[in-house]
Amino acid sequence: MTGTAAPKQRRWTPPYAERELDAVVRVPGSKSMTARALVLASLATTPSTIRRPLYSRDTLLMVDGLRSLGAEIDTSDDDLWTVNPAPLHGGTDVDCGLAGTVMRFLPPVAALASGPVAFDGDPHARKRPNDGVIKALRDLGVEVDDGGRAALPFTVRATGGVKGGELAVDASKTSQLVSALLMAAPRFENGLDLRHIGDRPVPSRPYLDMVVQMLRQAGAEVDDSEGNRWKVAPGELSGREWVIEPDLQNAAPFLCAAVVVGGHLTVEDWPTETTQAGDKIRDILVEMGSRVEWTRGGLTVVGSPSTLSVDLDLADASELTPSLAALFGVSRGTSSIRGVAHIRGHETDRIAALVRELTKLGAEVVEYDDGLKVTARATRPMTWETYADHRMAHAGAITGLVTPDFSVSDVACTSKTWPDFASVWEQAILGHGNAGGAGA
Template sequence: MTGTAAPKQRRWTPPYATDRLDAVVRVPGSKSMTARALVLSALAEGPSTIRRPLHSRDTLLMVEALRSLGVTVDTADPELWRVEPGPLRGGTDVDCGLAGTVMRFLPPVAALADGPVAFDGDPHARKRPNDGVIWALRDLGVKVDDGDRAALPFTVKAKGGVTGGGLEVDASKTSQLISALLMAAPRFKRGLDLRHVGDRPVPSRPYLDMVVQMLRQAGAEVDDSEEDRWRVEPGSLRGREWVIEPDLQNAAPFLCAAVAAGGRVTVLDWPTETTQAGDRIREILVEMGSRVEWARGGLTIVGAPAVLPVHLDLADASELTPSLAALFGINRGPSSIHGVAHIRGHETDRIAALAKELTKLGADVVEYDDGLKIGGHATRPMTWETYADHRMAHAGAIVGLVTPDFEVSDVACTSKTWPEFAAVWEQAILGRGNGAV
């Protein structure tokens, strides 16, 4: 099983595509669903199971954090994790690594513990904004000692419960703030009446659909009928079996590979109905001129390398930005992406990082506050920097398909959501087997 320590960097030469692709790929479980299932199971009254969970640094950091809070999580069976909730205990430390899900989802859970809980993480994580969660907890009457940083490290001074009630937040930086508060809300004495009051809309809305759906499946009463308002009644959550879908965000670079190199790529077990934001990649690639088929046991993209220019608002699917930006950088354009200002606060400033690396590659790039305009040209040899960001490594893999003498500075950072990414990518591109693992 993958550990939770920061991975040692590993330089990587991604495979160059010498022929059209014909690959079948199995991607691991959804990080978003696995993280939410772990939190909801930890807050339930009875035991739960999580079938086909994602094994990655982020999800194992969540497991270890919940264990430190007194929750029993049995990961001995890699295909079926078992969660036994218990009284939440304080006097403990939580290592967030570089996982936004841990640093945002668990402070409201920690506020229910019987003593202080200290949070810290990787050096890069200390640069990620967490002011929304910290300020929200303070507005709920929970003391948080953050040294006026509004970021890691901080300590939640828990006293065994949260009153709850009405709360206004600005969630325009990340939807994870809403998700975090909603998951803990059934355990608040008065539940939660939560309103988003920011000047900009909440990004990545499909994640909110996901958390509301999963809360209801666990027995919570959630009213989201009014825009930018969520009402959660106090009550107990049921233990249950969670079945995790394939991670469609991790599938995106493989589908983009069919466009970059031509040919066919199938992702097995693609859900026909889902709340995952990554599902939007299907319609985007069709808009760019490729074809979608439900075939070979999953979703197949038949790529069209001479892509059509597109202009995308990715506010609700911003995790697709790096893979699509890489695709734009190696194909004709110009194409553009808007609505993703919030990804400047992800593992790195993804807009700035993409602009820098694509410019080094030879693309024409215009950087906006909330996105990029990219026109591709002939690529040139380079080392693609990843900035400790798994999505930047995915983008580099796509560029490497058509760029000789190309290296990615660090592929080990993909362990955040998929430790086997590089091996599966090489199988898919070089045709070792069929890429399915």
């Protein structure tokens, strides 16, 4: 990983599986936990350390954004970052890249600074909706200049503080809106009494459990006893050691690979208790007929290529959609995913992209507003387009396991959350033993 610039595209021929798997994989740290730890550490009153953080484009963009606002963050040790908080200042620019966490988590932080903070990102990022954060800040009395776009680029004209108090938002498009506001809320003069008032539920609810848990670990007083309401008292956040779990979303394509071709695949250090939404993959693969076992080294999937059809509601674990849709595209039977309308606003319109690529692959696909239904057919050679989306690249790797003359248009986009994804995938599929190791 060389920095935070958009990576140069790289066409990739993922390995075709010649045999069942027998591999142990170590996945890098959770992006969601790393991003939240960085923000909370930067808003704290004393220093923090972050152990086993994710080293990727998204998290380095978060680091650079927080540094530009005043925090001192040392990332020279890949396995242990240190954060020394400092007074927040404006008069700076934040590059969001294609990171939803940066474009949503940092504007409320920037609102606490003294002076304007300009936000922009990759071309694809300008298409990602950010109206929720912009409207929320305005409702809190913060001036935001966005040229009427409700998206990047925009400037937060901070004046050194936010009064806070009662706020109603529609967070039905993304849980990141709630997470963003809650993390900054202890620094608001009156804290925050936040209500979700949308017609649809907040998606990806486990992420809200994660942010509430981490806020409490940092010393914040949070009341989430009432549905769709979060009350955060004003107060100081304390520095601490944050230990980051493996990223279970990044583990999903590897577990799906074991189902596609059979064999054993172990993900090291899978947490026995977690707020990560990706943990749901365990139950889904069991429902599809595979065996999932806890081992001393982690979590092992004993794959069953004769998969069973399933109908899934992934509203709380939507990041699993691309990998599972790809699994459906090369498996027997018909399976469906619903409840994920919000992923149309992710790095790309993931539903439309999956429908397009799986249809090219040869599958029969029905598109819904909030998901898709996939019936596998014989696969055919193709180039799988990634749309600058790391999860689409993961899906392409899965379909390539059983498709000759297959390529992925760009694997470099996986640097967003795992720069070494392609090499670890190749080692897991083609070799035996450990895949990942240092630097993953």
